[in-house]
Amino acid sequence: MKARPVRRCKRPAYPTRLDVAADPALLERHLPEGWKRSARLAAAAAMLAGAGTAALTPGCASGPPAEVAPIFDHGSGRGALGCVMVVPPAFLSEEEALQVISEVLAEHGFTASGTAPALKGVTFAGHRLNPEAVTYADQFSSTRTPLVPDFFDAARNVAVEFVSTADYFPLGGEISDMSVQSYDLKGIAHSAAGAVNKHGSGVYFGALYDPTASVKFDVDYPREGTANYREEVEAWQQKSREAVDAAKEESKELLREQLKDFVDWLKGQGVI
Amino acid sequence: MTPEIGRRVLDMAAQTGEKSCGIIFFGGEPLLHRDLIYDLVDYGETHPTGQRYHFKVTTNGVLLDEEFLAYSLRHNILVAMSFDGVREAHDVHRRFPDGSPTFDCLLPRLQLLLSARPYSSVYTVVNPDTVPYLADSVAFLAGLGVRYLIVSLNYAAPWDEASFAVLARQCEKLGDLYIQWTRANRKFYLSPLEVKLSSHINCDCYHQDRCELAQRQLSVDHEGYLYPCVQFVRAGRESGWCIGNVFDGIDESARQRIRAASNQEKESCADCTVKGRCNNTCGCLNWQTTGTVNAVSPVLCRYEQMLMRVADRVGKKLYRERNALFLHKHYNAAYPVLSLLEDAADPAGPVSSR
Numbered sequence A: 001m002k003a004r005p006v007r008r009c010k011r012p013a014y015p016t017r018l019d020v021a022a023d024p025a026l027l028e029r030h031l032p033e034g035w036k037r038s039a040r041l042a043a044a045a046a047m048l049a050g051a052g053t054a055a056l057t058p059g060c061a062s063g064p065p066a067e068v069a070p071i072f073d074h075g076s077g078r079g080a081l082g083c084v085m086v087v088p089p090a091f092l093s094e095e096e097a098l099q100v101i102s103e104v105l106a107e108h109g110f111t112a113s114g115t116a117p118a119l120k121g122v123t124f125a126g127h128r129l130n131p132e133a134v135t136y137a138d139q140f141s142s143t144r145t146p147l148v149p150d151f152f153d154a155a156r157n158v159a160v161e162f163v164s165t166a167d168y169f170p171l172g173g174e175i176s177d178m179s180v181q182s183y184d185l186k187g188i189a190h191s192a193a194g195a196v197n198k199h200g201s202g203v204y205f206g207a208l209y210d211p212t213a214s215v216k217f218d219v220d221y222p223r224e225g226t227a228n229y230r231e232e233v234e235a236w237q238q239k240s241r242e243a244v245d246a247a248k249e250e251s252k253e254l255l256r257e258q259l260k261d262f263v264d265w266l267k268g269q270g271v272i
Numbered sequence B: 001m002t003p004e005i006g007r008r009v010l011d012m013a014a015q016t017g018e019k020s021c022g023i024i025f026f027g028g029e030p031l032l033h034r035d036l037i038y039d040l041v042d043y044g045e046t047h048p049t050g051q052r053y054h055f056k057v058t059t060n061g062v063l064l065d066e067e068f069l070a071y072s073l074r075h076n077i078l079v080a081m082s083f084d085g086v087r088e089a090h091d092v093h094r095r096f097p098d099g100s101p102t103f104d105c106l107l108p109r110l111q112l113l114l115s116a117r118p119y120s121s122v123y124t125v126v127n128p129d130t131v132p133y134l135a136d137s138v139a140f141l142a143g144l145g146v147r148y149l150i151v152s153l154n155y156a157a158p159w160d161e162a163s164f165a166v167l168a169r170q171c172e173k174l175g176d177l178y179i180q181w182t183r184a185n186r187k188f189y190l191s192p193l194e195v196k197l198s199s200h201i202n203c204d205c206y207h208q209d210r211c212e213l214a215q216r217q218l219s220v221d222h223e224g225y226l227y228p229c230v231q232f233v234r235a236g237r238e239s240g241w242c243i244g245n246v247f248d249g250i251d252e253s254a255r256q257r258i259r260a261a262s263n264q265e266k267e268s269c270a271d272c273t274v275k276g277r278c279n280n281t282c283g284c285l286n287w288q289t290t291g292t293v294n295a296v297s298p299v300l301c302r303y304e305q306m307l308m309r310v311a312d313r314v315g316k317k318l319y320r321e322r323n324a325l326f327l328h329k330h331y332n333a334a335y336p337v338l339s340l341l342e343d344a345a346d347p348a349g350p351v352s353s354r
Helices: A017-021 A025-029 A033-037 A039-049 A094-106 A185-199 A229-268 B003-014 B030-045 B066-074 B087-093 B103-116 B131-144 B161-183 B191-201 B203-209 B230-235 B252-263 B283-290 B298-320 B324-331 B335-345
Strands: A078-081 A123-129 A140-146 A151-153 A158-163 A181-184 A204-209 B020-025 B052-059 B078-082 B121-126 B148-153
Touching (some): A025 B324, A078 A185, A094 A158, A123 A185, A181 A185, A204 A229, B003 B030, B030 B052, B066 B103, B087 B103, B103 B131, B161 B191, B191 B324, B230 B283, B252 B283, B283 B298, B298 B324
Parallel strands (some): A158 A204, B020 B052
Antiparallel strands (some): A078 A181, A151 A158
């Protein structure tokens, strides 16, 4: 057996004390269960942490701050549409994602409570697509969009927002002025989580995003003029659809991984 | 050790200028000489200089009884006990001189200790032949109510690839237990993982917790000779490791020589990117395993890397969950006080009852 130095290593994925010192509210937002139950202990925690007691005292008038899950990194969350040079990923629709979200959360006893209410105080400066636009300049109009989570369990105050391409512009995604539109859905999930963290209250919130798995399809389009051209085109189209379906399945699996982490986080919060 | 030598040790400690000096009785078995302990504690409590001391006894538990525990409570003496976990692990190496096992004798004593002093530390030593029981042993001890568990490897044992593979699996299980207990809001201290988490979280401050040979603590043998650490006592007073005695004081040149040797860059660690998080600075451990204070045992090297991987997995997982107990335990400097306040407010709460 030999001593072998570590030549390269990844930085651990949890912060140092100095990192946390830059965000002192982190400790105030996350109090151990036993401390939350005791107003005296919460007050002592605040005093020792050098913070005010209002945010720590259960039942204070302004309500408890929102508990916001980190963004769980499964899938790039990036993709583009437009020019023929672009190979788009298989974007998931809101409905497809909600199906996965509902299934996974139902396994842990969560039920969607009909139409979710908008999260109070959380709005985004974004854009809305104008379907009746005549000119390019008219196709988007500025809007202030409230955040209405895609999934909300009222009994346990758990809200989930799935960031899809449909959310991209309303939630502040950048509009391209070229023939290719890029989407940074993970980036929007981060900003949604940040907004809820800053302005939200009384909810356990998770922002998930479309993992945007790549379509793996490398089949040449049939050459025209062959005897079986029509059949070959149909076969090509079938393979293309299969490749998109496979990518969507991969995206759904990555979304399940995000949900798995979210459920673990909820366990850590004592919600489960 | 005579009472006179013991008193000279306390006198020497009083000259350090520390507000409160720590005196640890260990051996051998310190409870074989409990009258000496009583004498020295009494001397410390009424020391002519007014110096304050805090005392600790590390025992194998055989002679631990209600009388000593009552005394320890009256005089605020911490008691730590060695216990290796489940019977299959404990009885392999912890035997009476006649070869009979000690598990059945020591288990009630451990329970007695925990009922009297619930925060007592328990020391567990892991050998290649007991490593398959490591996670079970930790779970077993936690089940008994142990909150402070110090798990150490016997670095001098014949570790090989096969036993290390078992150790790796067991350490992963310890990581799983750590996550599980933290999620359950259960308070505990599990030494190897806490230390490795701290080595990242506390960055440069972690160096304060690392061993500095002959600097912050000394070991005294029964004749009053001084050594940089307990491992060196067996080298004897004629060895280069003896750095004075309680009558003539510390030989500063010997102390500095040892410090300088220990602080030398370890050749095998020169290019290592995680050396700042490693226990490679423990000179006595290096000396025990390699015969020199500035060469690192391959066993230590492998184990430290293994622990870092597990600790980082645990840290990543619990941080991503924003687990409140994890955050406060590791990032809130006031956590020990707040935790004690919580326990005092609710001694029969869910944590204490586990």
